Amino acid sequence: MTIAVGDKLPEATLTEMTGEGPKPRTTREIFDGRKVALFSVPGAFTPTCSAKHLPGFIQQADSLKAKGVDEIICIAVNDAFVMGAWGKAQNADGKVSMLADGNGDFSIALGLDLDARAHGMGVRGKRFSMVVENGEVKVLNVEGPGEFQVSSADHMLTQL
Numbered sequence: 001m002t003i004a005v006g007d008k009l010p011e012a013t014l015t016e017m018t019g020e021g022p023k024p025r026t027t028r029e030i031f032d033g034r035k036v037a038l039f040s041v042p043g044a045f046t047p048t049c050s051a052k053h054l055p056g057f058i059q060q061a062d063s064l065k066a067k068g069v070d071e072i073i074c075i076a077v078n079d080a081f082v083m084g085a086w087g088k089a090q091n092a093d094g095k096v097s098m099l100a101d102g103n104g105d106f107s108i109a110l111g112l113d114l115d116a117r118a119h120g121m122g123v124r125g126k127r128f129s130m131v132v133e134n135g136e137v138k139v140l141n142v143e144g145p146g147e148f149q150v151s152s153a154d155h156m157l158t159q160l
Contacts, residue, residue: 017084
């Protein structure tokens with residue numbers, strides 16, 4: 001079953017690369033008592049994700065935070081080392097937190113996993129964005145296969 005507006009996020013642990021190495025962050029720590037803009041990409045360093053999706057959130061970080069967003073988070077079914085390197089390559093530091101959903105457990109629990117085995121990519125997360133307030137989904141935008149429209153930072157700004 002896919003998560004919907006009004007649902008509470010499932011409990012999970014994501015991983016963030018820090019100067020001291022990978023650091024686990026639970027969904028409770030991330031979302032409780034906070035307003036978070038979360039977006040998911042099928043993979044770090046992939047074409048649309050690197051050219052449009054992540055850069056859009058980096059460029060709109062100040063505007064999103066001005067609308068009350070406490071943190072902007074990018075997730076992908078990649079490991080923390082890859083997410084950290086991708087964040088550095090895209091100059092995301094201080095704007096977008098790059099969190100790894102290494103085994104895809106969070107994406108699967110959301111019902112937003114993507115079977116990309118036919119493309120040699122295994123199980124990934126669908127391209128989506130959501131606004132979460134105190135652990136509850138307030139806005140959810142899920143893209144169709146191969147699309148990039150409703151999960152963009154620009155679209156999210158119109159929803160806040």
